[in-house]
Amino acid sequence: MTSIKRPMETLSIPSKRQKVDADDFFILPINPIIRTAKDHSISALPSSSRLQFHVIITDVFWHYPECIHDVFSLDFHADSSDTIKSIHDNIQLITGIPVTERRLFYGETHLHCEQTLVECQVENFAELSLVGRMRSAKYPGSCDLINVAVSFIFIMCKEDPPIDVHTTPKLMLEEFLSMIPRTDIEQACGHLKMFSASSAPTALVMLYMSPFGTNKSAADEAVRYFLTSIKSILPRDMHHECVPIILEFCKLLKEAAGIDDPLYRLCRGSLGAMTVYTALAAKFSRALALSAESLVDISELSSFVAPLLKEIKGCDPIVVPLTEDFRGVPHVYSDELRILYGIFHDLLSILESCLGKLEDRISSDMEQDKDTIYIGLSNYLKLMKELNSISKIYSGCEGLFWEIMKSTKGAFCRLVVMCAKRGEDHSWIFECKEVTNFDARRHLAMMMLPRVKANYEVRHEMLIDRSHLLAESFEYMKHAEIESLRAGLFMEFKNEEAIGPGVIREWFLLVCQAIFNPQTALFVACSDDRRRFYPNPASKVDPVHLEYFGFAGKVIALALMHNVQVGIVFDRVFFLQLAGHTITLEDIRDADPLLYNSCKQILEMEPEAVDQDALGLTFVHEVEELGIRKTIDLCTDGKTIAVNSENRREYVDSLIQHQFVISVADQVEHFAKGFGDIMGCRRLQKSFFKCLGLEDLDRMLHGNESAISVDDWKAHTKYELFKETDDQILWFWKIVGDMTEEQKRILLFFWTSMKYLPVEGFSGLASRLYICKTFESSGRLPSSHTCVYHLCFPAYPTSDVMHDRLSIITQEHVACSFGTR
Known part of the structure; x- marks a missing residue:
């Protein structure tokens, strides 16, 4: 029906x-x-x-x-x-x-x-x-022929006894191979792709495993014909295109017939005898040796290495000794391992030389001819990824690979920043963060975040009342479609006309101040560094606290995505939990100095003193919730287990885990989920924090922690209708130079909606700042267009008048939402 x-x-x-x-x-x-x-x-x-x-x-x-x-x-x-x-x-x-x-x-x-x-x-x-x-369709005749051949083989597999026909798989395969062009490499590759994708290897191995001798012989004849004929069809430097097919035969025959089967041994021998290994290595060696711009498409090497590595790693686990003599290695792919070892060292040696030359050019003329230099450089990263994969199967080679990357760190990091793109897998770089600098790690992290869309129509719109900023922002985020948040934000404050990036930057700063305000009870500030925060174990006094942690995760992810510095940083304990790492005693030093020192003393005491119960401790932990002290067992019947010299390490670890992990596990989980929602998946969330160091995240979230440089500020400011030599401009910079650090930040906030500069300082801003002359009376206060970094004021008649006007706008309550944004 x-x-x-x-x-x-x-x-x-x-x-x-x-x-x-x-x-x-x-x-x-x-x-x-x-x-x-x-x-x-x-x-x-x-x-x-x-x-x-x-x-x-x-x-x-x-x-x-x-x-x-x-x-x-x-x-x-x-x-x-x-x-x-x-x-x-x-x-x-x-x-x-x-x-x-x-x-x-x-x-x-x-x-x-x-x-x-x-x-x-x-x-x-x-x-x-x-x-x-x-x-x-490019090859309709070949397409139909190979599919007919595969269908014919399936019929042979089912017939009992075998069918009596006037053709064989070998004859059909012979006709198919005869249709492969000998001179057109692209078409030849297309035919080979057709052969593999039509399930021909699978069908032939199925026929080979048939209980009927005639079927087995027919399959054996066809496979042997393919192995011997294909080499005469393709030029030698294109033999690597056959490697995936032959490897597929090897894999299927190994699983079905075993490694002692004669046809399997023939496939293995054919694979090992191919001169593709040395030819391919030589090809890339020549390209590398020529110049930085000449590296050919690495996909050719990948198509050869990937299936081979997959097959090698699929065998019994083995790490091959660091030696060129593989004769004593009991491995089914010993021939391939020997040749691959040579390819690895040849390419790594030449790559080291090329990266050294590239590093020299970075400091000289890289910026002048970067459009030419960058052509093909993305293939360097891909080549490094392949060499890193190969290095893992040889003892000592992985360390050698990373040592060479460290020795050319400058070029390596520049390549990462220039060439690493969204959607690509760069997790191999995280294996050795020592080869990267802050710029490279920040770039890799930002590639995991969505890109802010240029189209305002697809962004999430919010209209926020300043007097209820946290609650209304929470409600907007709670009911928002995740896709619209990933696209970006469109912000307005109620009863204010300003819109655009300046308003968004201001909202991020204000909402983060509210989220991490100790009175909100979501986060606790470290006693020794009030900028650092970790989740508050007592946050559960608010029945919706976990939803707020999810909201906080989204806000922080969006702030990073919009490249807004919000002036707060995470405590080491919180950062490590987000990255999925285990918390140790040394990690709590800043979060709780008193507990850290107490635990250190317990571990450093003489064993005799601990065993004499000088501490009087048991496996319990006292906590205070809503003004009430409670005793919690750190293990079953903890109150009955005394701390001694043998279990004191276990006691300290249990105490740390309860205080900083178990007690806030739900809060961290919901924050991570909110952060991951913006990124698109939880796996990316952990990768994001793993690829960064705590100091990296500090610089991305807080920005430049140095005092604001007036000289740098002045160097990145232009003037409209004012000249640099005008009295008003000279007075302005003299007044700014005499301001306190807090006044400078308030003025910066009034001007740009930012209190904290990017790590690069003023040069890290999206554009230069402007001071613009207005033709209003000198009684008017300055105004600003924060979206485009414009500060506007009239030609004040005296320095004292200007000082008075600037003093007014550098008060915190005035700078907030004052001026034209």
Whole structure:
């Protein structure tokens, strides 16, 4: 029974993972199902099962509009023993589209006509994807031929006894290989991709494991023909394109037949004998040696190394000794390990030399010809990533790799800042943070945060009453769509006309002051550094405190995303918890100096004194909640267990864990979740904090902690309708130079909505600052346009008048929301 679903009735749309290239509809491999000598059957469901499933039309059948003009999905009922061909026949009855123009996929598995639903492991209520081949398919003849060959092999696997035909897999494979162009490398690679993606290796190994001798011989003949013929088809420097296919044969044969099987040994030997290893290494060595701009696309090396490493690591775990003599290494891939070892050292040596030259250029003419220099530099990072992966399988090589990266740290960090992009995996760099500087670590962290959208229409809008700033901001965030928050913010304060980046910066500063205000009871300030905060164990006095911690996590993530310095920093304990690290005694030094010193004394006391119960301690901890002191056991029956010289370390660790981990676990979890919501996933949240040091986060959240430099301020200020030599400008800088540090910050806030500068100082701002002349009376106070960093005032007649006006606006209560923003 079939029925046609109209577009509005569709159940779901296939995910991007299921999308197939319109020019090549069989790029997704079939899940390998190999028959072994002990098991000749393939089954996933009882053959009598009745299934209901949907066929989703995923591609554009533009040349059959009259057939499927508004059909989006087809509903089917079928027995699990029915073949895929019967499904195709029904689809053709409904749509009129020939089977030669379409394929069926289940997830990532291409379903062949000869297979049954049970063999394809199709489950009840599953979704199959109907994928069409566009008329512009690059190799339609080859495409049809290899799919016919695979279907033919599937039929051979099922027949008992084997079918009697006038062709063989070897003959069909011979015809397919004859269609591969000998001179067009791009087309040759396309044919090889076609061979692998059509599940030909899987089908041939299935046939090889058949209990019938004729089938086994036919498969053996076909695989041997492929191994010997492919080398004559491709030029030597393109042999690496065959490596993934041969590795796939090796993997399948190893699992199905074992390492002593003759065909497996032949595949292994063919892989080891290929001269691709040294040829590829030489190719990259030459490119590296030429110049920084000449490095070729590293994907060629990746396509060779990735499958080989995957296969090596899939064997029994082994770390190969640091030696070029691998003859004594009991490893199934000893030949490849030896050659890969040589490639690693050759490329690493030349890379070290290139990075040294690049580092010299950074300090001289890098900025002058950066557009030329940067071409191809992103491949350096990719090459380093590949070498780092290779280094892990050799004892000592990983350390050697990182030592060389440290020796060229300047060039390495510049490459990271210039070339690391969003969406790429840079986790390998976090393995050795010593090779990076603050700029590189900040760049990698910022690449994990969403990019603020330029379109205001997609940003989250908030209209906040200053008198209820924290509560209203919390409610807006609580009900906001996460996607709109990731896009950015559009802020207004009630009864104020100002909008734009200046208002957003001011809101971040004010809302963070409110969140971390001790009176809010969410966070506690460290006694020795009032800028540092960690979660308050007593925050649960507020029934919605955990929701506020989630809100706080979102605000901090958004502040970092908008590059706003909010003037607060995290205590080391809080930072380490967000990064997923264990808390130790040394970590609590700033958060609780008294407890830290007490624990140090307990650990340093003479054992005899501790054992004589001089401390009088048991495994309990006293805490105060809402003015009431409570005693909490640190372990079962803790009050009955005395602290002695043998268990004092356990006592100290338990005390620290309870005070700084267990007591605030929920608060940290909700803060981390809020932060992760903005980033997109919790895994990225931990990676964000792991790639940074505490000092890095200090600089990103608090900004420049040095006193504001008036000279730097002046150097980054321009003038409109004023000249630098005007009396008013000379008076202005003299007055600013005499201000207190707090007055300077209030003036900066009035001018820019920032109290704290970026780490780079005024040069880190998005643009220069401006002092603009107005033509109002001298009785008017200065005003500002914080979005564009404009400070406006009239030509005051005397220095005293200007001093009086600036004194008024550098009062905290006046600077807040004063002027034009």
